[in-house]
Amino acid sequence: MRKYRVQIYQLFLSTLGIIGVIIVSMAPGSAKADRFVGQKWASNQQISVDQIRHDEFNTLLKRYVDADGYVDYKSWQASRADRGHLQNYLKQLSKANPKLSAGKPARLAYWINAYNAVTIEGILQVYPTSSIRNHTAKLVGYNIWKQLKLQVGDGQYSLEEIEHQVLRKMGEPRIHFAIVCASVGCPRLRNEAYTASHLESQLAENTQDFFSRSQHLQVDASRKTLKLSSLIDWFASDFGTTQSQQLQYLGRYMPKNAQQLIHDPKTKLSYLKYNWNLNDRSRK
Numbered sequence: 001m002r003k004y005r006v007q008i009y010q011l012f013l014s015t016l017g018i019i020g021v022i023i024v025s026m027a028p029g030s031a032k033a034d035r036f037v038g039q040k041w042a043s044n045q046q047i048s049v050d051q052i053r054h055d056e057f058n059t060l061l062k063r064y065v066d067a068d069g070y071v072d073y074k075s076w077q078a079s080r081a082d083r084g085h086l087q088n089y090l091k092q093l094s095k096a097n098p099k100l101s102a103g104k105p106a107r108l109a110y111w112i113n114a115y116n117a118v119t120i121e122g123i124l125q126v127y128p129t130s131s132i133r134n135h136t137a138k139l140v141g142y143n144i145w146k147q148l149k150l151q152v153g154d155g156q157y158s159l160e161e162i163e164h165q166v167l168r169k170m171g172e173p174r175i176h177f178a179i180v181c182a183s184v185g186c187p188r189l190r191n192e193a194y195t196a197s198h199l200e201s202q203l204a205e206n207t208q209d210f211f212s213r214s215q216h217l218q219v220d221a222s223r224k225t226l227k228l229s230s231l232i233d234w235f236a237s238d239f240g241t242t243q244s245q246q247l248q249y250l251g252r253y254m255p256k257n258a259q260q261l262i263h264d265p266k267t268k269l270s271y272l273k274y275n276w277n278l279n280d281r282s283r284k
Contacts, residue, residue, distance in 0.1 A: 038094030038151035049102035049110045054193035056089045069188030070281040097153040105196035115179040173238040174203040185275035207253040230274040
């Protein structure tokens with residue numbers, strides 16, 4: 001009998017703990033509350049994605065991002081004017097109405113820029129920090145991927161939704177080499193904005209650049225081994241239905257020594273540990 005009382009008591013304490021977590025997460029002003037960027041525009045002020053300009057973001061990227069994709073967060077955060085410029089750009093992104101007709105290159109460029117701009121804004125809000133993973137709580141606390149939301153037209157989009165519900169559904173797998181989660185293990189953040197007119201060359205160049213870096217691809221021809229970024233493993237299905245199809249698609253962007261191994265059935269494939277350290281120029 002005493003055994004069952006102990007079990008009931010433990011269950012009671014566990015239930016209290018769960019209720020406590022729910023209360024804390026729902027409390028006004030708690031760390032669980034969503035954060036919003038951009039602004040709400042009236043329906044008659046909303047425009048097509050084709051009409052959104054990215055010049056302001058382009059200027060900021062050229063000023064604060066180096067050739068390897070590292071960001072000078074410290075200087076950017078310290079500049080009241082450029083913090084304002086980024087927030088103004090986010091407000092301009094909010095004017096877009098995704099329901100209005102727009103070309104695919106313009107839509108891709110828009111959402112890639114939106115993802116990167118919101119990520120940078122999110123990091124600037126919490127900087128100094130050593131990793132975005134410090135701000136991705138799974139149960140209690142703020143999760144930048146789920147709770148930092150951009151107002152777009154009449155809706156709000158989290159980083160997670162932009163990536164999985166918008167970009168990945170557009171059938172362009174090279175988006176994975178363009179959207180950047182503020183980490184060293186991510187592809188290089190371009191120091192220019194994506195545009196519809198240059199999108200194809202930008203995506204091709206970024207994908208090629210990705211596989212030119214040892215943190216994303218390591219080739220050992222003598223041992224017939226390829227070590228790829230974990231990103232390829234996580235999103236493998238976006239590159240093809242089989243591993244052979246995936247490697248054939250990606251192989252065209254890899255260096256020649258890797259291309260030679262791709263077609264060898266004896267080649268062994270493994271994945272590198274992902275580096276979640278912040279792509280902070282001061283820590284480079």
